[in-house]
Amino acid sequence: MFLVGLTGGIASGKSSVIQVFQQLGCAVIDVDVIARHVVQPGYPAHRRIVEAFGTEVLLENGDINRKVLGDLIFNQPDLRRLLNTITHPEIRKEMMKETFKYFLRGYRYVILDIPLLFETKKLLKYMRHTVVVYCDRDTQLKRLMQRNKLNRQDAEARISAQLPLKDKARMARHVLDNSGEWSITKRQVVLLHAELEHSLEYLPLRLGVLTGLAGIASLLYLLTRYLLPAP
Numbered sequence: 001m002f003l004v005g006l007t008g009g010i011a012s013g014k015s016s017v018i019q020v021f022q023q024l025g026c027a028v029i030d031v032d033v034i035a036r037h038v039v040q041p042g043y044p045a046h047r048r049i050v051e052a053f054g055t056e057v058l059l060e061n062g063d064i065n066r067k068v069l070g071d072l073i074f075n076q077p078d079l080r081r082l083l084n085t086i087t088h089p090e091i092r093k094e095m096m097k098e099t100f101k102y103f104l105r106g107y108r109y110v111i112l113d114i115p116l117l118f119e120t121k122k123l124l125k126y127m128r129h130t131v132v133v134y135c136d137r138d139t140q141l142k143r144l145m146q147r148n149k150l151n152r153q154d155a156e157a158r159i160s161a162q163l164p165l166k167d168k169a170r171m172a173r174h175v176l177d178n179s180g181e182w183s184i185t186k187r188q189v190v191l192l193h194a195e196l197e198h199s200l201e202y203l204p205l206r207l208g209v210l211t212g213l214a215g216i217a218s219l220l221y222l223l224t225r226y227l228l229p230a231p
Contacts, residue, residue, distance in 0.1 A: 007117040008133035011144035013178040020189045027102040027110045038090040045090045132172035135179040
């Protein structure tokens, strides 16, 4: 099995593309959902965040107040790095656990929905393929204004706060162009799924794991045969 990192930008249509992949039966892991999960009360990251930033980052029910924590690390690189050192290892562990579940169920590839895939580059080394859901800036601006009921100035500010989609498209292995009709985009998704599904890139890892399991089984058989007393 191999990993496919999928990203996009605000109002580029990434969520709609992911829905199509899911309808096609693909395994999808939302890294943002994992990031929220690992900081829940009772998890190691939650305890370490409270130790590092104090109880003022907590809501009354004990959950992390994401807005307060976000304001605290805003424009403070040292605090942002500290938070990342707490959360990123836990996110990676949870991500690998979810991925392994899909591996055991026989999936050939797993899509990871990673909003900041190219910005942080932390998970890029794990991705065999990278996909960007792209649309041109004028289309992105128009969609964002309509969807969020924003004026042009506010919409442009939100788009400018992100890495431009054209830059992400240059770095990605696959680009799904969602600038036009949705039917065209959907066809691109279907074709990409077919390409990934028929790829043989999953075989080396699966064969390696099966070989390892066979080796362990053989070792256990020999141990039980020679160490246990004969009846």
